Amino acid sequence: MGGHARAHAAYPRSVAAWPGAVRSYRLYRAELRHNAVLANRRNYSLWRVVRLHAGADLASGCAACAPYAAAGDASFGAPRKCRPLRMTRKDSSRAIAADLCRLDVGEVRTGVDLRLYSQWRCGGPADLLVAPRNASEVAHLLSYFHERSIPWAVIGGGSNLFFHDHGVRVPLIHIGRPLGEIRVSGDRDRLHAEAGAWAPRVALTAMRAGLGGIEHTIGIPGAFGGLVLMNGGSLRQGVGENVLTVDIVDADGQRRHLNRKQCGFAYRRSQLQGRKCVVVGATLQLKPRDPALMRRRMIEIMASRRKRFPRDMPNCGSVFVSDPALFASFGPPGAVIESCGLKGARVGDAMVSSRHANFIVNLGAARAEDIMALIAHVREAVAARTGRHMRCEVRFMNCDGEVREAHEWFAPEQAPLPAPESVETLHG
Structure with a gap:
């Protein structure tokens, strides 16, 4: 019998054979596996799950095994190897x-x-x-x-x-509505908004207070924190131009305040995207302006968006970022995609909008797989025509919670979804 088989044979499978401290319904259901997780009986009852060095000696100082080694449990023996439990x-x-x-x-x-x-x-x-x-x-x-x-x-x-x-x-x-406070400071030129505040509501609050600079965000249907994170905006403007400070919570739970330079804002991106943190709010430096003029400008922006953008089907806004070099030679992404004859191109229920080619709409039952396949097809078609691959503005989260701009998943060793099997172009 090999070492792995002997280890499992020696391990008590019956709950009755275990010490009373580990008699638990949750552990009863857990399967015995190496390189998994061990329920720590000491600090956190039986709910706590900790990662563990598989195969470490009980007497070797492994933190998760210390309770067993110290107790000298007859059912586990000493010294023995870690035999973690895997919970579903x-x-x-x-x-x-x-x-x-x-x-x-x-x-x-x-x-x-x-x-x-x-x-x-x-x-x-x-x-x-x-x-x-x-x-x-x-x-x-x-x-x-x-x-x-x-x-x-x-x-x-x-x-x-x-x-x-x-x-x-x-x-x-x-990060949603509960974290959505907006307030104008006593200086009358600064506005602070929490990350869950709705971006158009932030723009309206600034307008009513006579503070200008973020009118271009009025039609962006997203949370303020995401707007700051990716330096969102419209009309080739970004909210980062007006950011004074950003409040974040780092991965270790520490709260920090960053200035504009530390955020590293660029066109539709920031260095915050590469940092493991949560944006919880930001303070904007704005300029006094006539509310009536700002209101008129916002109405014009909204009218333009309603006329040009699809509003009757689910979509995530502009799919591709406007590359300055591509813009100078061929125009904005929507015009380039349209010039490739891709309006109406479709994979499953994901379709390039017939109203604006830089939008992909869900016709009803589109899967993430369909959207990724269509994005890949559009990028390759534009690259064949212009010699440049467009960068995505939309981001994709895989099963492990890793987030990247959609085009960054297309390397063969990283692609989370299969390539498109077919692309149908609709005319009419």
């Missing part, structure tokens, strides 16, 4: 959810339909979603994840994000 995804998510409910860090839900959190209305279920109500709860939540080495991801309004068809396994932090 469902068990693990429920265990974490139970802890977060006790910690009171916001609304906690399991098995959440992510189609409701992407404006493309596609994606699978999230194992666990937490919606903190303030920055302090965000800090406590990230501290909890950091101490236990639990991976996580953050989502907001979903205006530029879509999810894998199989869903997301890691806990998701949703």
Whole structure:
């Protein structure tokens, strides 16, 4: 009998043979596996799940095994190798959810339909979603994840994000309406908004206070935090031009304040996107302007958007970023895509809009796979015509919670979805 088989034969499979401290329904259901997780009986009852060095000696100082080595458990023996338990995804998510409910860090839900959190209305279920109500709860939540080495991801309004068809396994932090306070400072030229505030509402609040500079954001249907994170805007402007400071919570749960230079704003991106953190708010430096003039300008922007952009079908706005070099030679992305004859190009229920070619709309049952395949097809067609690959503005989250701009997933060794099998072009 090999070492692996002997180890499992020696391990007590019967709950009755285990010490009383580990007699648990959750552990009863857990399968015995190497390189998985071990329920720590000491600090965190039986709900806590910690990662562990498989094969480490019980007497070698492994932190997770210390309780066993110290107790000299006859059922485990000493010295012996770590034999971690593997809990199912469902068990693990429920265990974490139970802890977060006790910690009171916001609304906690399991098995959440992510189609409701992407404006493309596609994606699978999230194992666990937490919606903190303030920055302090965000800090406590990230501290909890950091101490236990639990991976996580953050989502907001979903205006530029879509999810894998199989869903997301890691806990998701949703920054939404509860974290949505907006206030004008006493200096009368500064406005502070929390990350969950709706971006058009921030623009309207500034207008009513007679503060100008962000009128171009009036038609962007997303959360303010996401707008800051990707330096969003319209008319080739970005909100980063007016950012004074950004409030974030780092992965270790520490709150920090960054100035504009530290954020590294560029066209439709910032250095915050490469930092493992949660944006919880930002302060804008604005200029006094006539509210009537700003209101008129906002009405013009909204009228233009209603005329040019599809509003009757789910979409995530502009798919591709306007490349200055491409713009100078061929025009904006929509015009370039249209010149390639791609209006109406379709994969499954994902279609290049017949109204604006830089929009991909969901005709009803589009999958993330369809959208990714159509994006790849459009990029290759434009590259064949112009010699330049367009960069995506929309971002894709895989099952492990990793987020990248959609085109960054197309390398063969990284592609999370299959290539398109067929592309149908509709005319008429």
